[in-house]
Every structure is written in structure tokens, then in C-alpha cells.
Amino acid sequence: TRLILATRNAGKIAELKAILADAGLPHDLVGADAYPDIPDVRETGVTFAENALLKARALAEATGLPAVADDSGLCVDVLNGAPGIFSARWAGRHGDDKANLELLLAQLADIDDAHRGAHFACAAALALPDGTERVVEGRLPGRLRHAPAGTNGFGYDPILQPEGELRTCAELTPEEKNAISHRGQAFRALVPVVRELLG
């Protein structure tokens, strides 16, 4: 069966395809870009889980196919969890990863190493056309560098150094990142749910 990945973020799509294939999910995974006529849903939720469910539900309803969605972001301790659900548009324009990262580094310029704790969070949602819904979450704790390092991944990867690592997420290989990431954890937890509900 076909499973729609309800995201237009290329970085997420690449990771999700690898994570779900590694977990042995036999479904034909198709990005939301295969359905260009379906308008983007407004992310009006106040949590990652709510927004992931909104995105999955919209695609499942519009296509009549099961859909999974990812809502994720970077939560910075000293900013009380911001950018959080606003991570994709922290500097104003949706999806401007470079501007978002530069603004965040500027905001944290005076924060010393002892106070640069942060985590990536991800909610993975599954929605079926019959209205069945599930959501699970994962997180990757670490600290924020003062300057970007590495070229792999996307978004805030060049500044988050996972706990127990000397490299940033952007210096990990895709396999290393997926093995520990918020997204890897959330979607590996979603796989048995997909199996149970879709076979």
C-alpha cells in the first residue's frame, strides 16, 4: 500500500525514507509533492503533536490514503523552549534555514557554554482516511555551539551537538544521525503502529 509522507521539507523526506525503509516498512512512500494541488494545512496547533496530526489528517482526507506527518523543531532551554513549533519560521520567512540559524546564534551570543542546553523534538503522526489517528514523539538532547559546523542534514543541524557527541548533527553521517535523532526515535516507534493498523 501507498503511504503519503505529509511533508514538503526535502531534508525530512530524505531522513524519513531511510528511517522507515531501515525499519522494514514495506509501503510505497510518496512525498506530499506528488500531490501539488492539495493546499498546505495551516499549522494552528500549539504543540508538535497537534501540528503533526493536523498535517497527517489533511493529507489523508484529501487523498483517501494513509498519511504520516512530522512536526519538529529545536527547543532551547534558555529561551524557555523557543523556537519550538516556530522553528521553521524563526527569522520570519518559512523554511529559511540559514536565516533561522543565524538569528538564533545572535540571540544566544552572550550565553555561556554551561547554559546552552537544547533539544530537537519530533512528533510523528499517522492518519487513516477512516479517521483513525496516532501520534508518538522523540527527542534528541544536546547543546548549542557558538558557530555552525558540518554540512550534512538541514535546519539547525550545524549548531546542535548531541549529548555524548563531540560532533554536531551536521557532522554525523545520515545513518549516525538517524540512529539517535528525535525523528528516528519517533518514526521507529510509529512503525509497529503502522503495521498494526495497515498490515
Ligand code: ITT
Ligand atoms: P513540513 O511542515 O512540510 O513537514 P516544515 O519545514 O515546515 O515542513 P516544521 O514546521 O516541522 O516543518 O518545521 C521544522 C523545523 O525545525 C525545520 O524547518 C528545521 O528548521 C527544524 N528541524 C526539525 N528537525 C530538524 C533536524 O533533524 N535537524 C535540524 N533542524 C530540524
